[in-house]
Amino acid sequence: MGVPPVVRTKKTRAVGIPTIDMSSDESVLPESIVRACEEYGIFKVVNHGVSKQVISRLEEEGNCFFAKPAAEKRQAGPASPFGYGSKNIGPNGDIGELEYLLLHTNPLAISDRSKSISNDPTKFSCVVNDYIEAVRELTCEILDLVGEGLWISDKFSFSRLIRDVQSDSLLRLNHYPPVKERDPSFKQLHQYPTGASNPVGFGEHSDPQILTILRSNDVAGLQISLHDNGLWVPVPPDPNNFYVFVGDALQALTNGRLRSVRHRALANTVKPRMSMVYFGAPPLNAWISPLPELVSAEKPNQYKPFTWAQYKKAAYSLRLGDSRLNLFKIN
Ligand code: GA4
Secondary structure, three states: OOOOOOOOEOOEOOOOOOEEEOOOOOOOHHHHHHHHHHHOOEEEEEOOOOOHHHHHHHHHHHHHHHOOOHHHHHOOOOOOOOEEEEEEEOOOOEEEEEEEEEEEOOHHHHHHHHHHHOOOHHHHHHHHHHHHHHHHHHHHHHHHHHHHHOOOOOOOHHHHHHHOOOEOOEEEEEEEOOOOOOOOOHHHHOOOOOOEOOOEEEEEEOOOOOEEEEEEOOOOOEEEEOOOOOOEEEOOOOOOOEEEEEOHHHHHHOOOOOOOOEEEEEOOOOOOEEEEEEEEOOEOOOEEOOOHHHOOOOOOOOEOOEEHHHHHHHHHHOOOOOOHHHHHEOO
């Protein structure tokens, strides 16, 4: 009674995902964030400074869009690469039980797209831009603390890539409608990840970018894999706070010291889940290579330099679950 439905898989384990309180003393924050990024590649951030209203207004826009008739939503698509998508993820045959809006964070791109998304495009653009601005600030604040914690001489090295006006950062709204399993043929028609009792909403992958900031409603489904051992750890939903994920580009920039985390979302059988995800990325022409402070005789350079455009090209030529960073590994 009153207990929220929990997505359970056969092979999950309760693990305490670290929580970072952004209002903690500045003398402890850099070290705790770095530790969380090294050990988990994910942490929850509380007292994050993003206003409740900014979050709820975007949530309302998302709900309003996904409630529209399918034919209307399709007018905002296909998502190749930006716009409305349903079930298809990326160009190489990946599918999931979701629909989504994938937007570039450039304000001009947003104002252009919003015409096919909302009946009030000016309001939609405003709400989306406010959200992006707020989560970008949070992302940069976190990255500067990472820079400090890693003793990088220029602690703004990471955040500068995201603050760049040419940054290729994205915003994604994912809507996972509840899947009805009553039909006995259901299991044959839908993909179930190994060991999972719910169908896959968004298949396992790591995020290619620098840092990801995720906010979901109060519905479970998100899981992480920590040691590539087939164990999936549920990430409890927390609508008031954000989860932060290390992306592949940050792994490369830190010479593998911080690790991007593999994650997936399972569809819920009872309630719709919606996540709002900001992906902080460099400009397309930016070079990504390990920062000199993180390369030494004991820890030689692990990755060949690549531009963000080259990395994206590699990502879009592979399947969702492939380990793209391996393509750039030395040896
Ligand atoms: C995963 C993270 C982001 O959602 C995303 C995804 C992108 C897409 O949906 O178009 C990709 C996927 C993501 C990685 C591999 C490629 C590209 C689908 C896909 C199969 C927007 C991103 O940047 O990379």
